[in-house]
Amino acid sequence: MSKFICRLLAWLCLSFWAQVQAANTVSSSTEASLARSTAPSVVFLNPGYSTEPFWVSYTEFMQAAASGLGLRLRVEYAERDPLAMIRMAREAVTATDRPDYLVLVNEQYVAPRILQLAQGSGVKLFLVNNTLTSDQSRLLTENGAPPSELLGSLVPNDERSGYLMLKELLRQHGPLAPGQTLDLLAFSGKKLTPSAQLREKGLLRALAEHPQVRLRQLVYGEWNRERAYEQASQLVKRYPQTALVWSANDEMALGAMQAFEEAGRQPGKDVLFSAMNSSRPALQARIDGRLSVLFTGHFSLGGWAMVMLHDHALGVDLARHGGYDQQLDLMQSLDQARARAWLKMNPAKDYRLDFKRFSLVSHPDGERYAFSLDGLGRR
Template identity: 65%
Template sequence: MLKVLCACVWVMGVTFGVMAHATSVVFLNPGTSTETFWVSYSQFMQAAAKDLGLDLRVRYSGRDPQNTLQQARETLQGSPRPDYLVLVNEQYIAPQILRLSQGSGVKLLIVNNALTVDQMQLLDAGKYSNWIGSIVADDEQAGYLMLEDMLRQYGETKPGQSLDLLAFSGVKNTPAAQRREEGMRRALGEHPDVRLRQVVYGEWNRQRAFEQATQLFKRYPQTALVWSANDEMALGAMQAAQEAGRTPGKDVLFSAVNSSSEVLGARIDGRLSTLVAGHFTTGGWAMVLLDDDAHGVDISLHGGRDREEALFQLIEPEQARRLQAINASQQYNVDFRALSAQGKPESYRYPFSLQLLMH
């Protein structure tokens, strides 16, 4: 009788163990654990993972690609290994991680910075069967929207008048920075009255952008527009303008990307004229894709293997207040399970959008 009872308990334990196993995910976050954007990015991922029943672990590299590679090595060669590894092609490191993943049994998804065309050609990407695809926001659109909206707010220029523009891009060898810059240049091509005086690489850093802007405002005193590829660089450049006796939002129009509480405040009070945001949600949407893949859905049938989503939108003051409230509460009120492609026809497309949070 005791043997039968023990056997029953053992079978129940095994069954429960199988049922209790959650799909495990490691995210190699390229930022720091104090960096507003990357922390908010991870928080939204965790909310999605919790809703979907995924076991998500986030590892921060502190902006050091060598740290990321070491973390990838530990994840892919250690034990136990996760079911999925989510990574960013920051500073072009994705191909090395793909090579490390061979034979690991871990599936890979790339977010935020996809492989470049050159990397795809050099890598022979087809041989990595464990790489299930990528999801990125349309960074070119973000760069374009920022300059277009600043020019809309500036208004018509007089015949023969030109506007001086300064641009603060991110890290030079990061695809997102390059794509945002391409969008800015597309807008420039449509506005011959705008003179791009200089592009500098602020490396996403406020202090660096402040120091660069301090020199640039001296060099180009007629600067009317400042385009920045993230919030930190915009805030640094705005500080430099104020110290030079200029008034952001009046004497000089500034634009930025991201949705930190500080930059949302600058949009609300008018110091920042143009803000685009939304791509902090990319990691959360990635969790939906991974959960579907884990349930046998061919996610490539619902929008392609490598997807570029229109996640950026212009943030007006009213929306900035809504995002501030979301930042403060970390209550996203998104039904991630409802976004799944499970049981849906092939024509179904994931409706990923910032609007899902803004209702």
């Protein structure tokens, strides 16, 4: 009898221990599931094509930030269709599982319509890269305050970037003799895009400082390589003395470059090209010297927006940390050595910055965000 009792007690103990372990496993699983379900959710309406190098790299950096900060991010590509962007916004703000935050670009002026759709939804909107125009802001402002759905915005200094691109082109060209002139062609993006307009404004400011540079024609390549190629094929014949080509992005610069090469002109030698962004073909062109000026950095805006939304979800008052509309001077001019380092970058590894160190959750009020790309491309 005593042996039977001992075996029974042992079995009961083992059974109880197994139940405790199972309960702990279920509890841990439930806690993990709860943590995932309560993490702030974000939907980003990407205005570009899902194959467009700039917007793909933009998404990669944004996803790395969201992962590092514990945010749930879903990205939807509008494929350069503003009506699709509005449709996606409507679906997001009316869904039963609507996100906490909707991040969008005021591409082709869609933001007011999306703000209207979001009214009463409880979804906070955050603008990146292109914010409201002054006219839009004035029309949407009630009693001196923006709509309650609009949390804020984060944009690059596009005007300064457009200005510096031409200044750097001229620096690389070298000083002009008295009476010497230079012919310039310019390729802007979509006419109804604030970033394109601001880069043009910077270009015109630089031109005002250099009256010897003659802007022969500014065309709208709509950020597209093939369109810029077709335009440049005609312009190189019309203005055979062109010495400088300013482009608002890398795709247009590469398209224009191809047209000039086919016309017998040598990029980096008898005609100098500038561009923005950091696609692999653009980086290679900068390394080879075919592209003389390359600015980049604004692909990171979505990632920094993730830091700000992470902080807002934890109670940080963004208005006390730089204000409602924030502008970053993150653009970097890549020389050949930096372009070579950036070309070697692996987004899956090198975009894994410690994004939490940029957070202001643990900082007192009054501190500003200090975002930086200095760690990229230096490994």
